[in-house]
Amino acid sequence: MAYSYPDEDRDYLTEKMAICGELAAGMAHEIRNPLTSVRGFLQLLQNKFDPESAEQEYFTIMLSELERINNIIKEFLTLSKPSEPQLKITSFSQLLNECLLLIEQEAIMNEVRLTHYIPEELPLLCLDSGQIKQVILNITSNAIHAAGSGGQVIIRSYLEGEEVVTTIEDNGSGISKEQQQLIFEPFYTTKKDGTGLGLTLSKRIIESHGGTISFTTEIGKGSKFKITLPKS
Numbered sequence: 001m002a003y004s005y006p007d008e009d010r011d012y013l014t015e016k017m018a019i020c021g022e023l024a025a026g027m028a029h030e031i032r033n034p035l036t037s038v039r040g041f042l043q044l045l046q047n048k049f050d051p052e053s054a055e056q057e058y059f060t061i062m063l064s065e066l067e068r069i070n071n072i073i074k075e076f077l078t079l080s081k082p083s084e085p086q087l088k089i090t091s092f093s094q095l096l097n098e099c100l101l102l103i104e105q106e107a108i109m110n111e112v113r114l115t116h117y118i119p120e121e122l123p124l125l126c127l128d129s130g131q132i133k134q135v136i137l138n139i140t141s142n143a144i145h146a147a148g149s150g151g152q153v154i155i156r157s158y159l160e161g162e163e164v165v166t167t168i169e170d171n172g173s174g175i176s177k178e179q180q181q182l183i184f185e186p187f188y189t190t191k192k193d194g195t196g197l198g199l200t201l202s203k204r205i206i207e208s209h210g211g212t213i214s215f216t217t218e219i220g221k222g223s224k225f226k227i228t229l230p231k232s
Contacts, residue, residue: 032073039066085128085208089232092164093122095129096157099136106141111149117156122164126232127209135202135213139168139225142198146172146223162231163211169224175217183215 046059096118107114143153147170157166175183184203206213210230217223 031069035066035069035073039063042066085131085205087126087128089124090127090129091122092125092127092157092229093118093120095132096136096155096166099133099140100155102133103137103140103144107144107153110144110147112144112147113152114144115152115154117154117158119158122157122159123231125164125229127229128205131205132209132229135205135227136166136168138198138202139227143168143170143172143223143225146170148172159231160228163228164231166227166229167224168227169222171222174219174221175215175223176219180215180217 042059042062046056046063049055049059096116100114100116100118104114140153140155144151147153152171154169155166156169157164159165184199203213206227206229212228213225215223215225
């Protein structure tokens with residue numbers, strides 16, 4: 001089953017994202033200030049303990065969790081003020097292979113088989129490699145978690161007319177009808193530790209590159225996300 005937004009829904013989603021972005025920006029700034037203070041004092045305390053002491057492990061964990069909070073704040077700020085893509089001519093095949101190097105460990109940790117079909121002869125694309133990597137990594141990570149232990153994720157990329165198409169497919173449980181209508185909305189997530197911003201930002205990034213992002217899904221069989229980007 002495929003899902004795409006009608007024009008009126010796209011307008012509603014755009015307006016909702018703008019409102020959520022303003023709220024997120026205000027929240028992010030209010031949180032970041034005390035967070036910076038907490039981090040600073042925590043590092044001062046850490047320096048009072050011997051580097052080999054058992055307490056250092058606790059400090060490492062606390063600082064790591066603070067960094068995770070900071071990353072969530074960065075997502076909030078990106079939602080409120082999306083940066084313009086810094087476009088450069090890029091080898092899309094190389095970009096995808098770099099993404100694979102980053103995502104393979106996550107697949108191994110979750111006992112998911114990661115398969116890819118990425119031809120070397122894909123055309124050069126004019127894009128912001130950092131932003132597109134963010135999209136690929138986010139959707140692939142979602143697919144890995146959807147597939148679960150013993151599952152499979154397949155990444156394919158190919159030329160279709162004047163577009164380069166990349167699909168990310170998992171054999172998980174699929175996406176329910178209720179979830180399909182909310183999946184690109186800000187702050188909607190089914191992950192216990194998710195922010196609900198990953199797919200929202202991914203959609204915004206792809207559309208800012210003149211591309212599209214869509215998905216097909218079937219309950220009990222899995223989902224496939226399709227990303228299209230125009231040739232340079």
